[in-house]
Amino acid sequence: MEMNLAFFILPGVLCTTWHVKYQPNKICASKGSSVIIPCTYEYPNSNSLVEVMWSRGRAHFYDGPFIYKENKAISNTSSKFEYIGKNDKNCSLKINHIEHTDSGEYAFRFLTTNNGMWTGRDGTKVTVSDTIISIMRPEENETIKEGKNVSLICENNCTSEVIWFKNNEPLPERASVIFFSDISSHDSGNYSCATKHHSSSLSDVFRISVEYEPKNTSVSVRPAPEVIRGSNVTLTCSSNANPAVDIFLWYKIDGDHCLKMGSQAKLQLNNAETAHSGHYFCVVSNKHGRQNSTVLTLKVKEKAMGMAETWLIATISALSTIFIFIALTVAWYFVGNRKKNAAPKTVPAENVMTADVHITRPISDFNLIYEEPSEEDVTYTTVYINTKHNRNMK
Structure with a gap:
């Protein structure tokens, strides 16, 4: 018991x-x-x-x-x-x-x-x-264009406290919704979210690709903006756009007109001539718009002479100058002596008037500075002119 x-x-x-x-x-x-x-x-x-x-x-x-x-x-x-x-x-x-x-x-x-x-x-x-990320936009399946309002939503049945990531970098936002007002191209990227206390519970990645018209369109040149005649020159048109630029047009400014030069991203000028010198620009476009590039100035110069050619031309120029100087000097010498040795011309007495004449020697063609004649260089000649006729003349 x-x-x-x-x-x-x-x-x-x-x-x-x-x-x-x-x-x-x-x-x-x-x-x-x-x-x-x-x-x-x-x-x-x-x-x-x-x-x-x-x-x-x-x-x-x-x-x-x-x-x-x-x-x-x-x-x-x-x-x-x-x-x-x-x-x-x-x-x-x-x-x-x-x-x-x-x-x-x-x-x-x-x-x-x-x-x-x-x-x-x-x-x-x-x-x-699951941690699910979704997007809300004005119209379903509409492309995300710059300037639109867009929302990203992070959903989890366990909690509303979430953390956000963009390109694997944490964002300061902690709400379950991120609102993009006037979205821009800078907002493009890979987004994901996770619950606040479990960062390993990442959602699938959601890619935001903001579309926009061409921006920052510019022209570059290789090898340089100034080249020697006969060089190969490549002009490249660059632009930021989403979707990518699908139309390229090249123009050369010709006075008040523009000459169409090509329709590719690169304009190739092989064996460039001086006629290729000028101002160039490109026009790009995608489905959202178009934009003109900056203007690039190309200068094609004649081929530079070599050292031997330069010395030859310099030597010829120097010899030519010396020859001309010698010829002028000799000519001046003979002209001066001929005038100096010439006999004075006899003037008939009955046709001569009295006058005082100052005669100086001629100035050299090589002397560009005028000098006053010295006293010893002057010859004074008295000429008597008898205006009366000889009485004995018939």
């Missing part, structure tokens, strides 16, 4: 000291994140722990299969499920990189000495939610 009483009392005593508690009993996890299922348990101090195990799904709470099991002989080293309840009375389980297939109800079971065993039948329910 005492034995039966003890038998009935013992289970009652044991029941007051055996339990498993889960807190919370519902967990929402973001796909790709790591989740901890908090758990505590109790058993009589007279017993010793033999084995711990975790199972998923009510049908496996007691007999398995178990997703985690550990005892003195077997140690589960799965990287997916990690038992972190190393301290006594702590039975928490960590699920790494959780997926949709990990959704379900989880329960903890343990065994002790004296054939003791216990299962927390009311397990923790885990649901897995």
Whole structure:
């Protein structure tokens, strides 16, 4: 009778000291994140722990299969499920990189000495939610053009607290919606989001490509803006545009008119002539608009002379100058002597008037500075002119 009483009392005593508690009993996890299922348990101090195990799904709470099991002989080293309840009375389980297939109800079971065993039948329910990024624009399927209003939305059923990334760099925005007012080409990029406390639960990447008309159109030249006649010259037209430029037109300014030169991104001038000198520009366009480039001035010069040619021309010029100087000097010398040695012309007395005449020697053609004649260079001649006729003349 005492034995039966003890038998009935013992289970009652044991029941007051055996339990498993889960807190919370519902967990929402973001796909790709790591989740901890908090758990505590109790058993009589007279017993010793033999084995711990975790199972998923009510049908496996007691007999398995178990997703985690550990005892003195077997140690589960799965990287997916990690038992972190190393301290006594702590039975928490960590699920790494959780997926949709990990959704379900989880329960903890343990065994002790004296054939003791216990299962927390009311397990923790885990649901897995995707982090989804979407876009809202004025018209569905409309291209995102510069100047439009666009919104990016990050959705997760577990939380509204998110973090944003652009090209893998974090953004300051923390709201679940990013609003772009008057969106520009600088907003183009790869966007993603994640829940605030689980940055590994990234959404899929959403690419924003803002379309715009051509900008910053310019012309460059190789090898240089000034080239020697006969050189090969390449003019290149560059522009920023989305979608890319699909039409190129080249023009050369000719007075008040423009001459069309080509319709490719590059204008090739092979064996350039001096006639190719001038002002060039290009016009580009895509489906959103067009733009003129800056103007580039090309100068094609005659071929530069070599050293030998330069010396030859310089020598010829110098000899020519010397020859001309000698010829002029000789000519001046003979002209001067001829005038000096010439006999004075006799003037008939009856036709001569009296006058005083100053005669100086001629000025050299090479002397460009006029000098006053000195006293000794002047010859004074008195000429008597008799205006009366000879009486004896018939």
